[in-house]
Amino acid sequence: MSTQDNSIGARIGTFGREAVQNGWTRERFTLLGLVGLVLIGLGPSFQVYLFTEFMIIALFALAFNLLYGYTGLLSFGHALFFAGGSYGLAIVIRDLQPTIADALGSGVAPLVTFVIGGLVGVLLVVLIAIPVGWLSVRLEEIYFALITLAFGMLGYSLIVQNPAGLTNGTDGVLVLLGFVELGGLEFRLGDRRVYYYLTLTIVLASTYALWRIVNSPFGTICKSIRESPDRAAALGVDVRYHRWMTFILSAVFVGVAGVLIAGLASVASPYHSHWTQSAIAVVATVIGGATFFAGPIVGAFIYLYVRWGISRYPALEAHWEFFFGVMLILVVLYFKQGAVGGLVMLHAWLLEVQTVYERDGAGAAASFVGDSITTKLRNARDVIVARLRSVWNRLRSIGQRGAT
């Protein structure tokens, strides 16, 4: 055990040294990113809250995309697992906090309750996902979307019905994160900054786990199923079983996001189990780019920050959904790679600009930039004109035939 600790320590040391010495390496980027994430926790209180929400939605969408982008199954019922995590935490805190406080003392009780509640939430999600997934993966495409929608709304209607007084109906269950006193350290778990760092840790760990999953042999099989279920089956993959496992894994991480949102919003609300909540994951993932691992993260960022940006203009405030509707349609029709695809293209283009600059100097680079921008705009114009023309022809032909 100790050798392993040493080796991890040594690796972190090497990592840090390399990051400082070798210029703009991946390590340095990672380190800078981490420092940036830690610093965000010290920013204005509202920004900390917004970024926490962004991280949670990003995890929600990432886990959703394990099923959509990586396996090709569009679920409209992942809100069920989001709410499962929320209610698991909320009910444990409501019903067990006093017992745990009696057993362990009130100092550590809130923290212990949170951990137990989170585990119960995730366990609850697993218990729901096993049968729901087993049944759902029997269907494909539109039918899969419909059955997950039905399961999600079944969960919603059960939550609203308040079985055995567990879920408190439409009001939801309040989540009160108390004061923690731990070895001289004293903080409120629900404090925005404290909760930010807690969320940051859990989301980073979950993202890393998801990254490992999609890059494992398991993830490769997922992608092969997405490309062609028949061919995967011919190669000996048990497609249905594999989809089932992916479904459960996806649900688990959605559950983790659900636990975190309940703590952030201070309530487990039936709203979180409604199909419109599932739609958030769809919107974020499609706009960000479902074929990229980072797509849902960028999509969630756009979702929350564009919404926040729009909300600063009172005239537009209530109408941010309009913008996402337009984005969704444009991305599906013209640019399936989404925002991350756009960033990748931008990066490639900047590298080209750099090459030209190093070879021929600033003037050539400037004209290269000008040329390629006009070419791109011209292409875009051609696409738009062609589309409008085909729509116009279509409508005109309908009109003509109607007249004859």
Place this chain on the structure above:
Amino acid sequence: MTNTIAFIGLSDVIIGLSLGSRLFLIAVGLSLIFGVLGVLNFAHGAFYMIGAYVALAVTNSLIGNFWLAVVIGATAVGVIGVLIEVSTIRPLYGRLEGDLDQLIVTFGFVLIIHEVIRFIWGSQPYSVDAPAALDFSVSVGGGTFTAYRLFVIGAAFVVMLGLWVFITKTYFGALVRGTSSDREMASILGVDVPRLYTGVFFFGSFLAGLGGALAAPLQSVSPALGDQVIIDAFIIVVIGGLGSLSGAFVGAMFVGMMQALGPQFMAAGHIAIPFLAMVLVLLFRPEGLFGGFGE
């Protein structure tokens, strides 16, 4: 009201029929479009809502005639449907995973239509007056109903019958059925499939608009309407069978009855029953209880 103790009164059945008729008018267009084009139109509930709002606008305008409002509402929604089909759904027909892309694109229109409606009319609920000719009460089975409510039930039956005649007895109905069962063969035999698709999309959207406009006096018209009805419509077409007309009718009546009678014989759970039925049908009879297209 003397029958409050009665287990199921006739008046409850009429309320169920009334809710079911309203739902049928939404679901039938959705089912028709899916049956022929294979497109699950998420925006269908939003189309229904447009129909209701256009009826509201025309009734409250200088024209002020409810029947004209119904015609204008239905036609306007049909035209909007055609514009959407031609501009954004058409490019997706041949695409791999096109089904899911169509679902996502039409969901984009749910968001857009919702916001446009809120932009024009705001978030407050409106009510539309029933036409004066039918604005009187009738006593049936111990309950009192407006004549208009009974009229909408009749209208749903008429639409059902008219569609059945159209699909099974007319030449165009034969073209629609043929294209629905084998698109390529229909195309080889000289059917202008793209035009037929646009036509069916117009007709399906028209029915959604008709439903919205006809049902406007029976409900409060608010921007939440679209989201509420689309889920009911999904339940109905799944239970009845995607593409099945009689299935849409029976499914609509089942959900309508569930909403009207459910609370009486089970205190909890009546909201969940339709979803449970949807799950069971998808698992055991994914083609729906009433099978194929046009039946």
